[in-house]
Amino acid sequence: MLNFNFQNPTHIHFGVGQIEAISKEIPLNARVLVVYGGGSIKSNGVYQQVIDALGKHTWFEFSGIEPNPTYDTLMKAQDIIKAESIDYLLAVGGGSVIDGAKFIAAAALYEGNGEENDPWDILAKQKTFTKALPIGAVLTLPATGSESNGNAVVTRYGNKRPFKSPLVRPLFAVLDPSVTLSLSDRQISNGVVDAFIHTIEQYLTYSVNGKVQDRFSEGLLQTLIEEGPKALLPATKENLDVRSNIMWSATMALNGLIGAGVPQDWSTHMIGHELTGAFGIDHARTLSIVLPAVMKVRKEQKREKLLQYATRVWQITEGDDDARIDQAIRLTEEFFEKMQVPTRLSDVDLDSKDIDLLIERLQQNGLTALGEQGDITLEISREILTLAL
Amino acid sequence: MLNFNFQNPTHIHFGVGQIEAISKEIPLNARVLVVYGGGSIKSNGVYQQVIDALGKHTWFEFSGIEPNPTYDTLMKAQDIIKAESIDYLLAVGGGSVIDGAKFIAAAALYEGNGEENDPWDILAKQKTFTKALPIGAVLTLPATGSESNGNAVVTRYGNKRPFKSPLVRPLFAVLDPSVTLSLSDRQISNGVVDAFIHTIEQYLTYSVNGKVQDRFSEGLLQTLIEEGPKALLPATKENLDVRSNIMWSATMALNGLIGAGVPQDWSTHMIGHELTGAFGIDHARTLSIVLPAVMKVRKEQKREKLLQYATRVWQITEGDDDARIDQAIRLTEEFFEKMQVPTRLSDVDLDSKDIDLLIERLQQNGLTALGEQGDITLEISREILTLAL
CATH class of the missing domain: 3.40.50.1970 (Rossmann fold)
Incomplete structure (x- = not known):
C-alpha cells in the first residue's frame, strides 16, 4: 500500500x-x-x-x-x-x-x-x-x-x-x-457508467496489495453492475433500494476513499474529455467508448489486476489467464450495452479520420503521458482510439 | 437501506x-x-x-x-x-x-x-x-x-x-x-479479533439491502481473515503490507462508514464488557468467546445474513442452508483459534456457576434488550453464555 x-x-x-x-x-x-x-x-x-x-x-x-x-x-x-x-x-x-x-x-x-x-x-x-x-x-x-x-x-x-x-x-x-426517480433513463445510465468508471480508474492499475481499497472498489463495481440495469427496467426502476444503492455507490466511488493509498489511471477520463470537447458527446458515453479499448491495449500492464477483476467482480473461473481477461472485458462491454451507452466510436458516428483531431487536442492540453505509470503516450492514445472505432 | x-x-x-x-x-x-x-x-x-x-x-x-x-x-x-x-x-x-x-x-x-x-x-x-x-x-x-x-x-x-x-x-x-511491528502476538491477535467483531456487529443482523455497506463489511472481514494469521507467523509477521492492511481495516471497521444506514447488533460487545468487568479478561478475548454463541443462538433471526456471510466471506457453496451456516460458524471459530484467542468460557477457566454473576451485571447495567431488534433478553443472554461454556 x-x-x-x-x-x-x-x-x-x-x-x-x-x-x-x-x-x-x-x-x-x-x-x-x-x-x-x-x-x-x-x-x-x-x-x-x-x-x-x-x-x-x-x-x-x-x-x-x-x-x-x-x-x-x-x-x-x-x-x-x-x-x-x-x-x-x-x-x-x-x-x-x-x-x-x-x-x-x-x-x-x-x-x-x-x-x-x-x-x-x-x-x-x-x-x-x-x-x-x-x-x-x-x-x-x-x-x-x-x-x-x-x-x-x-x-x-x-x-x-x-x-x-x-x-x-x-x-x-x-x-x-x-429525487432520482424523475431522471431520464439517459441520465441514470450516464450516472451509473460514470461512477463505474471512476471506480475502475482507481482500481485497474498495478497491485500494491491494498486489500481494503481493492475490495471496496470491487464491492462498488458489483453493486453498480447489479443495480444499474434495474434502474432502467420498468419492473424495478421505481425501487428505492435500487436508487439508494446506486446513489451511495456513486458518492463512494469518488470521495477519495477507494483511491487513497493506491495508484490511479485517469487516462479514460482524459481521452474522454477530448471527445466531449471536440464532438459534444455526453461525458459518460465517452468513457464507455474509451475504457474497453484501454483495457485491451493495456492488457499486459494491467494483467494482474485484470485477472483479479475477472475473478472477483465477474466470478470468472474457467479458462486460461488470457481467456479470463478477454471475458471480463467482454462482460464489461455487455454491461455498458445493458446500460444503453455506446462502446465504440462508430456508435456515435465517429470514424478513423476523427482520431487526428483528438490526438491533436490531447497534445495541445499536454496529455502526452497518461496512465498509472505515465507511459500512455500520444501514440498509445492513438492505438486506444483506433481500437475503439 | x-x-x-x-x-x-x-x-x-x-x-x-x-x-x-x-x-x-x-x-x-x-x-x-x-x-x-x-x-x-x-x-x-x-x-x-x-x-x-x-x-x-x-x-x-x-x-x-x-x-x-x-x-x-x-x-x-x-x-x-x-x-x-x-x-x-x-x-x-x-x-x-x-x-x-x-x-x-x-x-x-x-x-x-x-x-x-x-x-x-x-x-x-x-x-x-x-x-x-x-x-x-x-x-x-x-x-x-x-x-x-x-x-x-x-x-x-x-x-x-x-x-x-x-x-x-x-x-x-x-x-x-x-509502529505495530513491536507489538506482542497477543496484542496483534486481540486487535485483529476486535476489528473483525466490530465489523460483524454492523453486518450480521437483518438485511436492509444496503449493498455497499454489506460489501465493504465483507471486504474488511475477508482482509482480516487473510492478513490476521500472517501477522502471527514468523515468515510473514514483519511484512509491512500485512500490517498496513490490518491497520487500515481496523480503522475502517469502526469509523462509522460501514454501519451507516444498516441495523447493528452490539450484543457481543455488551456481554463481553461484563466478562472483562467481572473477570478481567482481555476485551477481544471476551468477544471471541461470545460471538460464536450469539451466531448459534440467533441463527433464525440472522439466517439471511448468515447465509450471505457463508457465501461471500467464506465462499461456502455446498450443502443446504443449515449446513452452510454451521460451517460458516465453524470457520469463524477456526479463524479465532488461528488468531490464538479463546472461543469458550472454559478456555478462560470459567464455568456454568459464573454465568449468574454475568447475568446479574447485565441486569444491573440495564442491558436487558440487546441485539438489532432489542429482543435479546436476559434469558437469551443466559442461553448465549451457556452455549459458550
Whole structure:
C-alpha cells in the first residue's frame, strides 16, 4: 500500500425527506445563493422542498448552469454575489451544477497573486487559492461524486479544465434517492457508467496489495453492475433500494476513499474529455467508448489486476489467464450495452479520420503521458482510439 | 437501506514516517499534553519520533493510562491540564489511550448542568457536553477504531461505561504500520479479533439491502481473515503490507462508514464488557468467546445474513442452508483459534456457576434488550453464555 493522506469532512444526509436538513446545516444568518441548472428541479418538487427548508433564511437564486458548465455562465453569478453580499452557496443539481458552484465559490473570493486576480487563472494556470465561499449540495443525479469531493471541471473555449481544492468540498450533501426517480433513463445510465468508471480508474492499475481499497472498489463495481440495469427496467426502476444503492455507490466511488493509498489511471477520463470537447458527446458515453479499448491495449500492464477483476467482480473461473481477461472485458462491454451507452466510436458516428483531431487536442492540453505509470503516450492514445472505432 | 447521517472529518496520515505530520497538524501556539500508557512507546522509538515532531511546540506529558482505562487514572490528568493551561491533547497509543484522552478532553471543559459539574455524569448519567479539548492521535495498536471515531469506554467501580460525542473524535490520526511491528502476538491477535467483531456487529443482523455497506463489511472481514494469521507467523509477521492492511481495516471497521444506514447488533460487545468487568479478561478475548454463541443462538433471526456471510466471506457453496451456516460458524471459530484467542468460557477457566454473576451485571447495567431488534433478553443472554461454556 502506498502512503496516503485522507480526509473527507462532508456531512452526508442520506434518505427520503432529508432535504429539510439544509435548514439546520446552513447558518441562519447566512446570505444564501441557490444555484441550479435548468428547470427540472421545479417540475420534480426539489426546488419547492429546498425553498421550504430555507423558509427562515435569506436566499437568492442563480440558474442556468448547463451540463459541462462553462466559465462564461459561471462568471455571471459573480454579479449577484457582489450585489447581495452572498456568503453561502447551495448547489441543487447533479455534478455539473455542483462543479459549477465550486468554481463560483472560488472565483468569488479569488485574489490571485496580488498583481492580477482573474479567476480564469484557477483553470488555465492551475493557480491555487486560499479562500472560497462555503458550499452545501442537494444532489439530484448520482454520478460524479462531486457532492463530497473537492474536484470540478469547467469548460471554456471548448476545453474541459479540471481544478481541485479541499476549500470547495461541500460542507454537507443531501442524498435523497427518491429525487432520482424523475431522471431520464439517459441520465441514470450516464450516472451509473460514470461512477463505474471512476471506480475502475482507481482500481485497474498495478497491485500494491491494498486489500481494503481493492475490495471496496470491487464491492462498488458489483453493486453498480447489479443495480444499474434495474434502474432502467420498468419492473424495478421505481425501487428505492435500487436508487439508494446506486446513489451511495456513486458518492463512494469518488470521495477519495477507494483511491487513497493506491495508484490511479485517469487516462479514460482524459481521452474522454477530448471527445466531449471536440464532438459534444455526453461525458459518460465517452468513457464507455474509451475504457474497453484501454483495457485491451493495456492488457499486459494491467494483467494482474485484470485477472483479479475477472475473478472477483465477474466470478470468472474457467479458462486460461488470457481467456479470463478477454471475458471480463467482454462482460464489461455487455454491461455498458445493458446500460444503453455506446462502446465504440462508430456508435456515435465517429470514424478513423476523427482520431487526428483528438490526438491533436490531447497534445495541445499536454496529455502526452497518461496512465498509472505515465507511459500512455500520444501514440498509445492513438492505438486506444483506433481500437475503439 | 435505512436513512442515515454520516460525517467523519478525521484527517488520516497513513504510512511509514508519517508521525512527523503532527508537527503541522497541531497549531504551533498550542499547549500540548502528550498522553500515553506504559513505557512501550519509549522502547519502540515512537516516543522519540513524537517529541522530535513536537520540537517547536510547547508540550507536557501524562502517562500511565492502563488497558481498560479507569476514571480515577484519567481524572489525575486534570491537574496538569489546569496547571499548564493545556489546550490540545495528543494521544499516543492504542484504543485505551485514545479512549482515555477522549474522556480527559471532555472532563477538562465539562460544565455539567449549571448546578454541579462532576465529569462522572458523562459516564454515569450519559450527560451531554458542548465543549472538549481538541485531540490528535498517533495509533500504535490497530484494533478499536478509536483513532477516527467519537466513541470511548471508561471503567469505574469495575464497570465499563461507554460514551460518545463528535466533539471527542480525533482531528487527525497518524497510522504508521511499522509502529505495530513491536507489538506482542497477543496484542496483534486481540486487535485483529476486535476489528473483525466490530465489523460483524454492523453486518450480521437483518438485511436492509444496503449493498455497499454489506460489501465493504465483507471486504474488511475477508482482509482480516487473510492478513490476521500472517501477522502471527514468523515468515510473514514483519511484512509491512500485512500490517498496513490490518491497520487500515481496523480503522475502517469502526469509523462509522460501514454501519451507516444498516441495523447493528452490539450484543457481543455488551456481554463481553461484563466478562472483562467481572473477570478481567482481555476485551477481544471476551468477544471471541461470545460471538460464536450469539451466531448459534440467533441463527433464525440472522439466517439471511448468515447465509450471505457463508457465501461471500467464506465462499461456502455446498450443502443446504443449515449446513452452510454451521460451517460458516465453524470457520469463524477456526479463524479465532488461528488468531490464538479463546472461543469458550472454559478456555478462560470459567464455568456454568459464573454465568449468574454475568447475568446479574447485565441486569444491573440495564442491558436487558440487546441485539438489532432489542429482543435479546436476559434469558437469551443466559442461553448465549451457556452455549459458550
